[in-house]
Amino acid sequence: MRPFEPDGWTGTPMLAALGLSLEEESAYRALLGVPSATAAEIGGRDVEHTLARLVDLGLAIPTGVDGYAAAPPAMALGALLGARRDELRAAERALVTLAEEHRVAVAGRSLGELIEVVSGVDAIRHRFLQVQAAARDQIRTFVTAPFVAVPPGENPAEDAAVGRGVRFRVVAERSVLAEPGAVAETVSSLRNGVEVRVVDTLPIKLVLADEDLGLVPLAAEPGGEPGAVLLHRSGLLSALDALFEEVWRHAYPLEPSGDGLTERDGGGPTELDRRILALLLAGLTDQAVATQLGLSLRTLQRRVRHLLDLAGVESRMQLGWYAARNGWA
Secondary structure, eight states: OOTTOOTTOOSOOSOGGGTOOHHHHHHHHHHHTSSOEEHHHHOOTTHHHHHHHHHHHTSEEEETTTEEEEOOHHHHHHHHHHHHHHHHHHHHHHHHHHHHHHHHHHHTOOHHHHEEEEESHHHHHHHHHHHHHHOSSEEEEEEOSSOSSSOTTOOHHHHHHHHTTOEEEEEEEGGGGGSTTHHHHHHHHHHTTOEEEEESOOSSOEEEETTTEEEEEEOOOTTSOOEEEEEESSHHHHHHHHHHHHHHHHSEEEEEETTEEEEOOTTSOOHHHHHHHHHHHTTOOHHHHHHHHTOOHHHHHHHHHHHHHHHTOSSHHHHHHHHHHTTOO
C-alpha cells in the first residue's frame, strides 16, 4: 500500500465539501482500516501536520505515545455535516439580506449602472454561467443558432441549477435542433427535469435569472467581436420577462421519444402526466409515484407544478377536480 492510499479507495475525493484536503481524507481513510497507527505507519508528506489537522477536526484521536485512531464516521463526519449545514443556512439568510440591499440600491441607479456591456467570447461565457449560478427560483432562456460562446453540451450551470431545485425553462428556435449534438443534449435536459419548448423563430437570445438579471447576446458583424448586454432589475428587464412568458405560452412542448424528440401542442397533458395524475388520485405519495414511474422526486414535482400551471389552478385538490372534469385521468 502506498502512503495515504487505503485499500479499495480510488483516490477520488469525497469529503472536499466538508473542508478536507485530499491528504487529510486519505489519512482518515487509512486510520479507519486499523485500530491505531503512528505517523510513520501512515506515511505521506507532512503527515504530522495532516494528523494534527484531523485531531482538530475531531476525525482522529491520539492514542498511546504517538499513535492515532479514527473517530467513528457517524459521529465525526456528522458533526462536520451539521456545522456545514449551519454555515449554508447562514449564507442563505445573508443572501436574502444582500439581495434586498441590492434591490434598494439598484432602484436609485442610473441607466448606465443598470446595463453592462460584455465583449468577447470568454467574457460572455463567464457572464452566462454567472447569471445562471445566481438564480434561486428559476432560469428562463431563449436559444437560437448559431452558438458563439456556449455550444451544445457545454453548459455545466444547467445541471447545477437543476440540482439545487431551480426551475429551468427553455424555448428553442426550431433550427437549433438541426445543430450537431442539439437533439441529444435536449433529450438529456428533458430527462433531467428541464422544461423545453420549441417555436419557429425567436427575436433574440436571452437568459433570465429570476427577476434580477438578464443576459442578451448581441449579433456581431461578420469577423467582429461578439458582445452581450447584462441587465439588472429594471423596466427593460421586466419587459423581457413578459416577452419570455408570452412566447412560452404559445411554444410547443418537447418530450423524449427513444433517442429523439416528440413535439406536441400545449393543449393537454402528456401520457406520462396522465399516469402521474392517475397514481396521485389513487392516493399514492409523491415518492411512491416517482418510484413506480422511474422518476426522481424532483422531476415528479416539476411535472405536477407544470400540470398546475396548465390547468390554471393553485392546489392539488383543484388539479384533481380539473383533471376529472376534463378527462385528464
